[in-house]
Amino acid sequence: MLAFAELASETSFMLSRIQFAANISFHILFPTINIALCWILLFFKFQFNRTGDESWLRVYRFWVRIFALSFAIGVVSGITMSFQFGTNWPGYMETVGNIAGPLLGYEVMTAFFLEASFLSIMLFGMNKVSNRVHTFATLLVAIGTSMSAFWILALDSWMQTPSGFEMRDGVAHVTSWAEVIFNPSMPYRLTHMVLASGLTAAFLIAGISAYRLLKGDNKRSVKQALHASTALAMILIPIQIFVGDLHGLNTFKHQPAKVAAMEGVWETSTNVPLLLFAIPDEEIRTNHFEVKVPNMASLILTHTFDGEIKGLNEFEGKHPPVAPVFFSFRVMIGIGVLMLLTAAIGCYQFLYKKRYPNWFLKVLVGMTFSGWIATLAGWYVTEIGRQPYLVTGVLKTHDAATMLPADNVAMSLTMYLLLYTFLLIAYIRTLFVMANRAVKLEEQNPSIEDMRNEALADDSIDTNALTQGQTQSLAQGKTTDKGALV
Amino acid sequence: MSNEYQWLPTVFIGLMGLSFLIYAILDGYDLGVGVLLPKDNQAQRDQMIYSIGPFWDANETWLVLAVGIMLIAFPKAHSIVLQALYLPTAIMLTGLILRGVSFDFRTKAPSKDKRKWDLAFKMGSLIATLSQGYMLGRYVTSFDESSLAIGFSLLSAVCVTAGYCFIGACWLVMKSEGELQKRAARWATITNILMAVGIAAVCAANLMIDATIAEKWLSFPQVILLIPISALFLFVFATVHVYLQQVPTKNDIGCWYPFLAAVVIFILCFAGLGYSFYPYIVPMQLTIFEAASAPESLLVIFWGAVFVLPVIIGYTIFAYKVFWGKTTHLTY
Numbered sequence: 001m002l003a004f005a006e007l008a009s010e011t012s013f014m015l016s017r018i019q020f021a022a023n024i025s026f027h028i029l030f031p032t033i034n035i036a037l038c039w040i041l042l043f044f045k046f047q048f049n050r051t052g053d054e055s056w057l058r059v060y061r062f063w064v065r066i067f068a069l070s071f072a073i074g075v076v077s078g079i080t081m082s083f084q085f086g087t088n089w090p091g092y093m094e095t096v097g098n099i100a101g102p103l104l105g106y107e108v109m110t111a112f113f114l115e116a117s118f119l120s121i122m123l124f125g126m127n128k129v130s131n132r133v134h135t136f137a138t139l140l141v142a143i144g145t146s147m148s149a150f151w152i153l154a155l156d157s158w159m160q161t162p163s164g165f166e167m168r169d170g171v172a173h174v175t176s177w178a179e180v181i182f183n184p185s186m187p188y189r190l191t192h193m194v195l196a197s198g199l200t201a202a203f204l205i206a207g208i209s210a211y212r213l214l215k216g217d218n219k220r221s222v223k224q225a226l227h228a229s230t231a232l233a234m235i236l237i238p239i240q241i242f243v244g245d246l247h248g249l250n251t252f253k254h255q256p257a258k259v260a261a262m263e264g265v266w267e268t269s270t271n272v273p274l275l276l277f278a279i280p281d282e283e284i285r286t287n288h289f290e291v292k293v294p295n296m297a298s299l300i301l302t303h304t305f306d307g308e309i310k311g312l313n314e315f316e317g318k319h320p321p322v323a324p325v326f327f328s329f330r331v332m333i334g335i336g337v338l339m340l341l342t343a344a345i346g347c348y349q350f351l352y353k354k355r356y357p358n359w360f361l362k363v364l365v366g367m368t369f370s371g372w373i374a375t376l377a378g379w380y381v382t383e384i385g386r387q388p389y390l391v392t393g394v395l396k397t398h399d400a401a402t403m404l405p406a407d408n409v410a411m412s413l414t415m416y417l418l419l420y421t422f423l424l425i426a427y428i429r430t431l432f433v434m435a436n437r438a439v440k441l442e443e444q445n446p447s448i449e450d451m452r453n454e455a456l457a458d459d460s461i462d463t464n465a466l467t468q469g470q471t472q473s474l475a476q477g478k479t480t481d482k483g484a485l486v
Numbered sequence: 487m488s489n490e491y492q493w494l495p496t497v498f499i500g501l502m503g504l505s506f507l508i509y510a511i512l513d514g515y516d517l518g519v520g521v522l523l524p525k526d527n528q529a530q531r532d533q534m535i536y537s538i539g540p541f542w543d544a545n546e547t548w549l550v551l552a553v554g555i556m557l558i559a560f561p562k563a564h565s566i567v568l569q570a571l572y573l574p575t576a577i578m579l580t581g582l583i584l585r586g587v588s589f590d591f592r593t594k595a596p597s598k599d600k601r602k603w604d605l606a607f608k609m610g611s612l613i614a615t616l617s618q619g620y621m622l623g624r625y626v627t628s629f630d631e632s633s634l635a636i637g638f639s640l641l642s643a644v645c646v647t648a649g650y651c652f653i654g655a656c657w658l659v660m661k662s663e664g665e666l667q668k669r670a671a672r673w674a675t676i677t678n679i680l681m682a683v684g685i686a687a688v689c690a691a692n693l694m695i696d697a698t699i700a701e702k703w704l705s706f707p708q709v710i711l712l713i714p715i716s717a718l719f720l721f722v723f724a725t726v727h728v729y730l731q732q733v734p735t736k737n738d739i740g741c742w743y744p745f746l747a748a749v750v751i752f753i754l755c756f757a758g759l760g761y762s763f764y765p766y767i768v769p770m771q772l773t774i775f776e777a778a779s780a781p782e783s784l785l786v787i788f789w790g791a792v793f794v795l796p797v798i799i800g801y802t803i804f805a806y807k808v809f810w811g812k813t814t815h816l817t818y
Binding site for chain 1 (some may be wrong): 517520527539540541543544546549550552555556557558559561562564569573575576577579580581583587589590591594595596616626657665670711719779780782783786787790791794795798804805806808814
């Protein structure tokens with residue numbers, strides 16, 4: 001009987017974990033785009049204000065609609081989170097509520113309202129307020145999204161590397177807010193995430209713009225967006241690699257078990273090789289099929305060939321599951337390398353060849369959502385890498401879990417999964433529908449005044465006509481097979 | 487908790503109550519507009535959705551704040567209440583998600599799908615209002631599992647939905663013109679009656695179910711208060727009813743009156759609820775003093791709120807002023 005009860009609570013625990021992971025994975029996709037996209041929109045708006053060039057306004061109008069869509073999904077999927085802390089993880093707030101509470105509270109008070117209120121002016125207010133107020137509203141929304149990132153990353157980092165508190169009767173009490181907020185991993189994690197957001201937005205813009213060029217949309221605005229995003233990617237990716245390295249060193253110092261899982265190191269040793277590929281086996285605590293570069297892991301983490309790296313066996317029972325951390329890490333790094341190559345080729349083409357060849361545009365389309373995958377993989381490394389703890393050294397995930405009946409959690413999880421899958425498909429499909437529509441619309445209405453009615457036209461354009469239009473424009477050879485000229 | 491900080495839980499329950507009230511009024515009208523979306527008229531649907539377009543997002547944030555304050559200031563209550571309401575909460579959230587995204591998808595997805603997204607918007611709104619009303623009923627009956635309590639919660643689900651539809655219809659009377667305004671006035675008339683009956687039923691049921699609450703209201707001298715409150719209810723109900731029959735009035739005089747009346751009714755109901763349960767945050771189980779977090783954490787949020795909330799209210803008013811008056815076609 002007891003064993004049965006234990007099994008039931010174990011099931012409920014696992015389902016709660018899956019549900020939280022599903023919710024937060026789905027949610028983070030949209031803020032990841034929007035944190036940076038809003039600053040990019042501000043850049044487009046500034047370019048328009050500065051030059052008076054209407055094609056900058058076109059770019060702005062196209063992307064602000066995608067921003068609005070992503071924002072809405074981000075908001076509603078975020079609401080779910082604020083309920084789940086209490087329902088599925090009551091032990092979390094009971095133990096560290098004195099720290100998590102204020103940080104979350106400040107996020108709501110300083111970020112959520114700011115974003116939500118000024119977003120309406122940013123979207124619908126263009127004809128209702130002066131241009132300056134409109135630009136200012138855009139700035140405030142950008143500040144709001146970044147503030148939100150600041151608070152939530154402060155909290156997440158505190159859970160990774162807690163400091164500035166003391167435990168009294170099993171409950172964490174703050175001794176220094178400065179140490180809580182600016183805990184050891186916070187500056188690195190925040191910078192890493194903000195850069196990830198920049199890259200995600202850059203590749204999204206580049207991908208959709210490339211798609212439009214391939215569809216024969218040779219408007220200057222599309223190219224401007226493509227140039228700006230490729231340049232942004234080229235600037236950000238080297239910085240991201242550098243910051244990622246610093247972040248790794250920080251993790252090596254404060255969470256050695258996580259790094260051991262990332263590198264697949266079982267025994268503490270010196271001259272540790274870098275594993276390009278392997279299959280970690282937790283049963284017999286070793287790796288299969290290793291492909292390695294000698295001494296490299298030691299060199300990266302300790303900056304000497306014979307540096308010592310602590311192995312997983314030092315943390316038996318207190319280290320994360322190895323395989324998911326190990327593979328997620330390689331996915332993230334792999335995409336980072338692809339991003340570097342793509343951005344470099346893009347800049348080379350732009351600077352020396354003055355045109356993007358078709359194959360390159362296709363690569364960009366393929367990379368449209370690369371930022372999402374890299375960001376998710378990165379989050380899996382850091383969050384699974386924190387296990388078995390919810391708050392490192394303070395609270396185990398297991399001890400925070402709910403007493404809810406497993407079938408209730410199973411039911412809510414099923415509902416969320418169905419909804420999220422549906423929304424994700426609808427979102428991606430809608431992005432391309434919007435791109436197709438923009439191709440069509442700009443052919444019909446070359447003047448900016450008509451762009452004002454884009455939303456109106458959205459309702460009236462028949463999709464069939466749209467497809468015909470595309471075929472025609474392709475037939476007329478608007479995309480030359482030489483590729484799009486810069 | 488030391489005596490020095492006895493005031494903190496009271497202040498936070500006040501803040502939480504205020505946030506829930508603002509949420510009920512603001513998201514109340516946009517949920518109501520969603521529920522009322524007519525099947526037969528695309529132009530009216532567009533017009534109705536434009537009228538809430540610039541506001542729904544910020545309106546919904548008040549729910550995050552209210553639930554956030556409960557989580558932060560009264561974590562024990564947050565976990566008891568929301569675990570007891572686990573499935574209705576999950577259903578409400580799916581409703582809110584569905585309507586929130588439909589608002590954007592409807593104009594951006596292929597135009598042939600627009601009707602489907604409008605339907606999703608309507609259903610999402612309906613799911614959210616019904617589950618909120620049901621949750622309120624469960625809360626008021628202290629999560630009792632008896633069929634009487636469940637019946638009461640179902641009644642509450644219908645009443646809250648009627649209330650939201652009423653305030654939504656009043657919003658439309660204020661923000662629209664022509665045929666839509668007339669139609670909204672008809673909706674408001676019906677829901678006004680439904681809501682009045684519902685409020686009376688909920689009050690009566692509540693007094694019968696719970697002796698402590700009956701004691702609180704019916705003993706002397708508080709019972710005298712019931713006279714002006716009931717009179718105010720009757721006055722508001724009757725004048726709104728009469729006004730709605732006159733819509734459209736000459737020069738649209740007093741188009742804001744039904745909405746104002748709805749706000750007054752919401753405030754009264756809410757105050758009544760608060761009075762019935764104070765100082766309990768989980769009815770008859772847990773008081774705000776037992777559920778509160780450590781004073782030092784509450785103080786940190788308190789000072790933040792003192793500075794930030796007025797700013798939030800300030801720019802909320804600014805946003806409403808920007809989109810003041812009758813709704814026009816919205817594009818961006």
